[in-house]
Every structure is written in structure tokens, then in C-alpha cells.
Amino acid sequence: MSYIPNIVFAIFLALGIGYFTKNVKKLIRNIRLGKEADVDGDKGQRWKNMARIALGQTKMVVRPIAGLMHIIVYLGFIIINIEVLEIIIDGLLGTHRIFAFMGGFYDFLIGSFEILALLVIIAVIVFWIRRNMIKLQRFIKPEMQGWPKKDGNLILYIELVLMLLFLTMNATDYQLQQMGAEHYSEAGSFPVSQFIAPLFDGMSQATLIAVERSAWWLHILGILFFLNYLYFSKHLHILLAFPNTFYGKLKPNGQFSNVEAVTNEVKLMLDPSADPFAATAEDDEEPGKFGASDVMDLNWVQLMNAYTCTECGRCTSECPANQTGKKLSPRKIMMDTRDRLEEVGKNMDANGGTFEPDGKQLLDDYISREELWACTTCNACVEACPVSIDPLSIILEMRRFLVMEQSAAPSELNNMMGNLENNGAPWPFNQMDRLNWAQEA
Amino acid sequence: MNVPTMASLFAEGKQPEVLFWVGCAGSFDDRAKKITKAFVKILNQAKVSFAVLGTEESCTGDPAKRAGNEFLFQMQAMTNIEVMNGYEVKKVVTTCPHCFNTLKNEYPGLGGNYEVIHHTTFLKQLLEEGKISMEGGSYRGKRITFHDPCYLGRANGIFEAPRELIQKLDAELVEMKSCKKRGLCCGAGGAQMFKEPEEGKKDVNIERTEQALETQPEIIAAACPFCNTMMTDGVKNKEKEASIKVMDVAELIADAEDL
């Protein structure tokens, strides 16, 4: 009989972790739909970037208030995981506060969790106010209507409830400890929940145990729910920020990739003596398509970027095109890419693992040409992103598709390119006049 | 003004230390030509051994690449690389951040390896080596704000060289609300220079000009021929061209030195 809670706990844990694993596999499969990415370069530098940007949150503090609040929630998240570990062991073994043997150190741990929990509650409230009452510009852009807005708020509610449950659990535990209830040996220190404890004054031991157990169960079930909610939320960044910053661009921002398949063809065109067979051999590896019109044409880092995007809108609020009222929003580029990738993934799930063409694509169905052509390639979005996402690289790949596959550049750009081809300058001037300025003293 | 070409030096069996890459704007655009000339005057004054490619120079391909035309870009790039490698070019200086970025970052992958320097960095070096002086005094105390070209600043991390030069003029450098890493684009990059902007509330160069005007400058300094054009248009749009000048850092120096 007395093993029932342990078994129930084990089942919930297995279900929670099982479903999470299933979704992680799906995530990895979807990201792998992307093409190979150029991720060479200094490993040491990559580790450093990850430590600095993801762990150290250096880019968060560019905006000090949001940055500080975010660091609190983040620390709370990480450190409270130690508490979760204890809960899991207790749940499986039927013990209570298994780490209590650590004595003074344990008191210190529980004490600091409580303080963090309080800080997290404050941060969550501030975040909620920023999102819903102050109406910060970047949270009310068109792409934030509907689910993204709900998602942003929902996570705040979940965090709030989890923290309140944690404190309630401790408060009743503290009461039970004072009563000397069996099982509830004195352990931990309760700098915050001791102030909640008086709420439970005068309750019977049985009621207290019921409250404590409920809070304990709801807390861990809430955490399992949270874990599984991640996949469907922008909060996937909690996990993906690490690989994402690791694989972030190391080259100077201004350096755009040189398309290798093009290099081979251009060499052939410029050098009539080149061996045509050598080129055919390489033709096998040719992508068959230049640029990107759908998510499978992007590389896997770009797809991981899409899943990592936090929808914070820092990119969009720095984007000169967006600031001046144009349709382009780099955040929307990332959200569209993720939405389309999810759609492709669902299509594959429904068709036994292969993608059945659905008559849709990222270009036009999600991202319009108007957005693509509004970009000045200024790298403001890349610089602003706190998790090393590169929306510009997607914009460029899609422009490549438009120009090289469809010849669909705006006509003025076609004029410019025509001039470049014929005169070696974007304007219709004669190459032979290039040095005229030297005579015009 | 002494402007040797690579071809003429080569015929004499000579090799300059540095190739001055003029760029399309610097060669053809009336406003940008003034920047080119100012820079050459400084090079002459400092007795720098340089040459230009002249009619053998062609666009680096930057606007084509950023518009998405990788073919055209690589055609341009490889043709240019062939010419430069033919002259055994080692070091390149340019007044255009777009040329700078492309030559420095994108040419090596196609076989063009040079030491590429933006003219503001180069001028700073000349100053440190004592080859130029900036005593002029005509800019003492003048309020100058500096507009960071995206392809110099954010794209390549060069923020200080132009600022140091402005400060060396004893001018008062005032920063706009968006500057350095968070500088706002002038609106010309990514081939936008060559097309009408998409519909919006206003044009990017107007927004940027407004930011510049907020600092109440006497001069808006830039270090890119495209930024220069965009900001000049912005100032005209605000009907401020009588009181506020848009100048390249090279022009400031040439002017201070009465060259």
C-alpha cells in the first residue's frame, strides 16, 4: 500500500520525461532537415562565446532592466534544479528531504532557493507589467498577436505558480517541523516562507500534511508540465541558447558566405582552358538550387536559430527598416521560419516520415518579397540578438533564390546589375572614365 | 595632384607600397569624387607610395552580392583578383567601407589575399607615424557628430579610428543616440542605394538625419561615400544645408591642413 505514491510518482516522471524525449527527437529531426552549415573555425572561441553569451548573459545586459530581471529568473531556474533533484529522489524513494544530512550547507541551500524564489516572483511581476501594461513597442508588433503573446504570458503564470507552490510547500513543512511531526525532521532554513507560515497557524497536523503534499505534488507536476511545454514555446531558448551561441557566426558580421557551387561555375566561365570534367565531378554536390525558398534550403544552424528565437524583438527594435515603418521585422523572419518548419515536421509525421509537398513554402506563404527587399544588410539585428541568431543570413539566402532562380529582383536592381555586368559599376558610366576625377582638380 | 596608376608604375618597373582602391562611388559620383581627391591630397602630402588601378578597376561586386546575385559578384571578384594578383598587390587602402568589407572578408575565399585597410585606420597610422599633422585649428571646438557606417562599424568592428581623428582636430565630438554598435544605418546598404525604399513611415536616411540633428552639430562626419550621400540628402530634406555640412573624415583633415 505505502508504495503507491512512489509508483505513481515514477509513472508521472516516466511519462513526463518520455514525452519530452519524443519531442526532442522531433526537434533534432526537424533541425536536420537543414543543409550542412559552415561551422569550422576556432572551437575555443566557440566555447568562449557560449560561456560569455549564454551562460554569462553578456548581451542581455545591453538593456539593463530586462537584463537584470532575466538574470534573476535564469539563476532561479538553474539553482532550483538542485531542489528538483531532491524532489525526484524523495518521490522515488519515499524519503523526505534526502539532502538534509548536509546540515548547515543544506540550510544555506534552501535559504538561498527561497530568496531566489522571491526575486523570481518580483521579476515575473515586472515582466508581466512590461508586457501587458507598459506596452513596450517591441511587444506589440503585428507578429506578436495571438499565440506569441499568450505564450509569453503563460510562461510567466507558470513560473509564478511554481514559485508560490515551492514557498507554500516550505511554509507548511516548516510548521510541521515545529510540531515535530513524524517524517518532518528539522532541516532547512526558511527566510521567506517563515512569513507565509503564520497563514497556516492553528491547522491540524493532518491538514498541514495534506497542504504540504499537495504543494509538493503540484510543484513537481508543474515542473514536468513546464518541461514539456518548452517544445511548443519560445522558451525552448532555455535549452537551445547554449548550442545556438556555440554555433553562432565567428566571422566578421559583414562577411557573407561565398557560394561554392557558384565559384566552380564562374571559374569555368572565366577560364576556357579549365577541365570541364573536373567541374562535372563537383556538379554532383551542387545544391541544384541557389538560395532558399523553403526551410529545407536553409542550413541547420539557421533552423536551430529559428527554434532558439525568444521573440524578444530586440532585433526588430534596432532594425532601421522596421523603425521607419517598413514591413520587415527580423523577429518575424525567425518566427515564420520556425512556423513553417513545424508545419513541415507535422506533414512528415502524418506521412510516415517523408515530406509530401503541400503547395506551400517559406517564400510568399510566410515571408513576403517586400520584407526581403527592405533589408539594408546593416547587421543591426545580428548585433542585437542576445542568443547569436542571424536573421540576415536567411534574408540573404532568400534574396539569392529570388535573383538567381527567378530573376525576380526589383527592376531598379536589375538595372543596377545590368550596369555592373556591362560597365563594371552600378551606374551607367563608361569604365574608361573611371580615372576622370584625377584630371578634374 | 599626383595620381599614379598601377599600369604606369609597372611599366617603369616600380611597385607602390599600397593600392588605393577608389571604388565606383569614389570614381563616378560627384560628391564622392571630392572625398577621393581629398584623400589623394593627403597621400601626396604624406608622400605615401601608392597607385590606383584606374580603368582596370571594376566594382568589387558588393551591391550584387547583397542583392543576392552571387554569380555576378563572383565574376566581378575574380576579375578584380586576377588584376590585383597580376600586379602582386599586397596592401589595399579604400575610402569605401563596402569595398573594404568585400575586399577584406570575401575576396580571400576566392583567392584574393591582401592586407586591406579602411582610410580612417590608414590616416590614423599616418598620424601616429608623424607623416601627417593636424594642426589646422579651423575645427577647434566645432561640434561634430560621427555617423558610423554599418560596414565599417558593426560589420568590422572599427569604431575608434574615425573618432580619434575627429578628436585630433580639437573638435567637440558629440554622439548620436544610436552610435557605435547600435548605430543606425543610413539606408543605402544592401543595394538599397540603387532602388526606391519599400513603403513605410519615412526613409531611413531621414530618421538618421533627425538623430544627427538632435546633437545640434555644425558638421556631420561620415566615413563612407554612400553614407555621405544619404546624410547630405537628409540634411537637404530638413533644409539645413546652409548651416550643417556633411563631410568625410578625409575631407576634414585635408581641409584642416589647407590641402
Ligand code: SF4
Ligand atoms: S540587417 Fe536587415 S533585417 Fe537586420 S536589422 Fe538591418 S535592415 Fe533589419
Ligand code: SF4
Ligand atoms: S532573433 Fe534574437 S533578437 Fe530577434 S526576437 Fe529572436 S531572440 Fe530576440
